[in-house]
Amino acid sequence: MSIDFELTAEQKKLKYGMREFAQEVVRPAAERADALTDPQEAFLAMKPAFEQASAMGLPTSFLPKKYGGGGLSNVDFMIAAEELCAVDPGFPTIVLVNGLALMPLTWFGSEQQCEKWIGQATSSGRTDYLAGWVVSERGGTANFDHPSPTAGIQLVADHDKANGEYVLNGEKHWPCNAGGWDLQGADVNLCIVRTDRTKGGKEGLSAILVERGTPGIEYEVIDKIGHRTCQNVTMTFRDVRVPEENLFAHGDGDLVINRNFTWSGSVASIAAVGVARGAYQFALNWARTFTGGGARPIINHQAVGNLLTEIAAKIEAARYMCWKAAHYMDMYDSEGQALGAMNKTFCGDLMQSVVFDCMRIVGVNAVDKKFPMEKYYRESLIFPLYDAGNLAMQRRKAWGVMADAEFSPDTFVDCDPLQFKKSMEGYGVMAEVG
Known part of the structure; x- marks a missing residue:
């Protein structure tokens, strides 16, 4: 009988350990944060809880062991996530988005990119490392795979071959974690961009990694009715220059x-x-x-x-x-x-x-x-x-x-x-x- 819904001893330990962390650490922090009127202050109020979660290895737990992650299975991560979300679903979103920003490298990135960017997250020694997943836009995200180049994703990345860079112009709306703890940017943001202005969404999109401190980006925090303990922003890109080696999944965004x-x-x-x-x-x-x-x-x-x-x-x-x-x-x-x-x-x-x-x-x-x-x-x-x-x-x-x-x-x-x-x-x- 291969179908078995019984949790292992390790999974039960994970479940109840995460429940204790959720009740003792996340709940009081989330209650205070949710009551704050300023959305960025609410996000910042969760930083101590995030740092404790990082000390436990949670934000990198689902990343591959070969790059320094915890190698946690999806099933095990489900068990942990339920316990956190039963207390507050906004805080685990911060953790999840670290994965949304870095997991695509394991599927579409080169070995060198995985070692650099995932390795940076897992070996930085910091407990406040943030990565952002930047895809949504005000107008066209749902139709990202539209055959017209003027529909869907409109954050454009033009290739400046002479300087070995891509130049980004446009806007993203709703990305999580992307503003960072200080609104100067997450440590790295994975952005879905249009690298070919003449092709539709099945051919013209790519992914690019934008480091914290890259000039030309502005962040504005969105004030939400729910999930107030995580951060969502509007990002405006004006002639943002990114090294071409940061691009991956060319044409497969x-x-x-x-x-x-x-x-x-x-x-x-x-x-x-x-x-x-x-x-x-x-x-x-x-x-x-x-x-x-x-x-x-x-x-x-x-x-x-x-x-x-x-x-x-x-x-x-x-x-x-x-x-x-x-x-x-x-x-x-x-x-x-x-x-x-x-x-x-x-x-x-x-x-x-x-x-x-x-x-x-x-x-x-x-x-x-x-x-x-x-x-x-x-x-x-x-x-x-x-x-x-x-x-x-x-x-x-x-x-x-x-x-x-x-x-x-x-x-x-x-x-x-x-x-x-x-x-x-x-x-x-x-x-x-x-």
């Missing part, structure tokens, strides 16, 4: 986007499970003790008991789908674009219904800020919108895979490999530009 959001999809999914679980735990304890003016706690009422049963079942189902997706990613080095997309959209949408049902159980007290339910509700609003968006890139990615003749409904049941191809892109892009 589209594949970087799809694979990276596949790797992060299951993490975003387990984050949603964590938020749902946190809301459920509070609602369950509330129902066991609150009488609502009656003779017995409200859990004795059929309506409440039935609703709690449905909530618990949804969380269990979502968690195991996350584990399944993570297991598949471990088998095929994050080549599971359709499964990762389905996982992310399913869990993000399901989690919103769970949180709202928990609020119904708690009643009007759910909107009292002295209780955590209003924060869970604010956090729940983010999940269908971020990490490639449930109505945009994630569902289009799964659609493109399922349209391919090699896909079968048994592909993921049987854990068969399925390579993602450029022919699977472009489904659902806007047909006209204007």
